[in-house]
Amino acid sequence: AQKITQTQPGMFVQEKEAVTLDCTYDTSDPSYGLFWYKQPSSGEMIFLIYQGSYDQQNATEGRYSLNFQKARKSANLVISASQLGDSAMYFCAMRNTQGGSEKLVFGKGTKLTVNP
Amino acid sequence: NAGVTQTPKFQVLKTGQSMTLQCAQDMNHNSMYWYRQDPGMGLRLIYYSASEGTTDKGEVPNGYNVSRLNKREFSLRLESAAPSQTSVYFCASSEVRSGDGYEQYFGPGTRLTVT
Numbered sequence: 001a002q003k004i005t006q007t008q009p010g011m012f013v014q015e016k017e018a019v020t021l022d023c024t025y026d027t028s029d030p031s032y033g034l035f036w037y038k039q040p041s042s043g044e045m046i047f048l049i050y051q052g053s054y055d056q057q058n059a060t061e062g063r064y065s066l067n068f069q070k071a072r073k074s075a076n077l078v079i080s081a082s083q084l085g086d087s088a089m090y091f092c093a094m095r096n097t098q099g100g101s102e103k104l105v106f107g108k109g110t111k112l113t114v115n116p
Numbered sequence: 117n118a119g120v121t122q123t124p125k126f127q128v129l130k131t132g133q134s135m136t137l138q139c140a141q142d143m144n145h146n147s148m149y150w151y152r153q154d155p156g157m158g159l160r161l162i163y164y165s166a167s168e169g170t171t172d173k174g175e176v177p178n179g180y181n182v183s184r185l186n187k188r189e190f191s192l193r194l195e196s197a198a199p200s201q202t203s204v205y206f207c208a209s210s211e212v213r214s215g216d217g218y219e220q221y222f223g224p225g226t227r228l229t230v231t
Contacts, residue, residue, distance in 0.1 A: 035219075037222075043225050047221075091158050103161055108156065
C-alpha cells in the first residue's frame, strides 16, 4: 500500500528565511507523482508543486522547490524567502493510479508558522 | 469559471438523519473525488469516480454512498448520520495533464457536524 509520512507536526521559521518541510513516501509502483498542497486557515486546498517519478530535474514553482531524492524516497518542500502569508498547513500527497483513476494519498500535514 | 463548487458550506445533523452533499465542476474533468478531513489528519478518500457512469470505493467508504449524476456533478450521501462522520468534506476533480502529471482542484469544503 502507498503511504506518505510527514514527521514534522509543526515548524517555525523567521520571515525571509528558507524552510524545508519533510516528506517521505512508500510505494511499489514504478511510476508515481508527488504533490504539495497548502491549506491556509480559511480551509481551501491550494496546489503548490508537482514532481513526477521520472522527472530528471527537481520541480520549481516560484519560491517553492521540491528536493526529490528517489533513492531515499523523499520529496521535501523548500520554501525560500518565507512570507507571513506562508503560515498554513502543508500536505504532501502521492498519486495512486490503482483502479483507473488518479487518486491522492495524503500525509498528516505540517503546520508552518512564519514569525515576523 | 467557478472551478469546483460545493453545497452546503456548513451543516448540522442529528444522529440518524440523512443528507446529500452536492459537488459540481465546470472544467470538463473526467475524474471526481470525495475526501474527508479530520483534525490532525490529512485528507482521506471516501469515494471516487474515474469517469461519468463509474464510481468506486476509496479508503473510508463505510456509511456513505455516491452518485455521478453527469460529467459535472458528483454527490455524496449520508443515509444515517453518525457522530463519527463529523468532519470537513472536500470534493475534487482532475484531468490528466501532459506526461504523467495532473493536478486535483478542490472545492471550498463542507463542514459537517453530527450531534
